[in-house]
Amino acid sequence: MCQRGKVLVLMLVGLLAGAMAGAREATPGLPPTLRVLVAADEMPEMFSFEDSGRPGFEREVLEGFCRIHALRLEAVPVRDFDQIIPMLLRGEGDVIAGIVDTPERREAIAFSSEMFPVRHLAVSRRPGSPVSREDALREIRVGVIPGTSWEKTAENAGVPADRRHAFRDADELLAGLRAGKVDAVVMALLDFALAQKRDPDLVAGTFVGPTASAALGLRKDDERLRQELDGYLQGMRQARHHLMFKYLSEEALSLIALARRD
Secondary structure (H helix, E strand, C coil): CCHHHHHHHHHHHHHHHHHHHHHCCCCCCCCCEEEEEEECCCCCCCCCCCCCCCCCHHHHHHHHHHHHCCCEEEEEEECCHHHHHHHHHCCCCCEEEEEEECHHHHCCCEECCCCEEEEEEEEEECCCCCCCCHHHHHHCCEEECCCCHHHHHHHHCCCCHHHEEECCCHHHHHHHHHCCCCCEEEEEHHHHHHHHHHCCCEEEEEEEEEEEEEEEEECCCCHHHHHHHHHHHHHCHHHHHHHHHHHCCHHHHHHHHHHHHC
């Protein structure tokens, strides 16, 4: 075959492969569009709402799942986090991204296998002092976001209701800390590490509560979707470690290592 003929054959093979990929159907039992419920204030390093640029750790993981199963990913931003589980149960989304797996939430929804480990800690801001003991939170004003594991961790640490001050989302919570409306907040370690990049005056204090897991939240009757997600997450365990190095700072990774040893 002449060189020109080889080139034409390769072009035809490429066109045929593209047509076959375009005609691919979603895996039976899965929705053609995976609607992902995400906190509207999520850090872009974890889940970006932009169509261009880096997608963020959680979104990149889910985009890989969608490519394998020929699904389209649709991000659904949720302004009030305490509404994210009701929205899932009403069918306004198919999965919740990166929600912390807790016994209370398991009463309402199912969870995939772990996306990444979670540890909560007390966070203050200079010139304030670090919170060095968990029980010290009971004596100060603590900012919380209703419906989050941050709020539940503060409650489990014994912070009285009259010392817990509610904010709508993480942006308002940290603005309240900057303005001196609260003395400290309880937040997840990764969120702190990413927030500290934007505000170097944030100070990590003591860990609060036990180690937990961030996972994907699903409706309990979506068993096929959960099984496919579990198989995918377990199969890309090593790849997820590489993605964490891609999106997180060395300080954040060091804090994760410290939390695991603690």
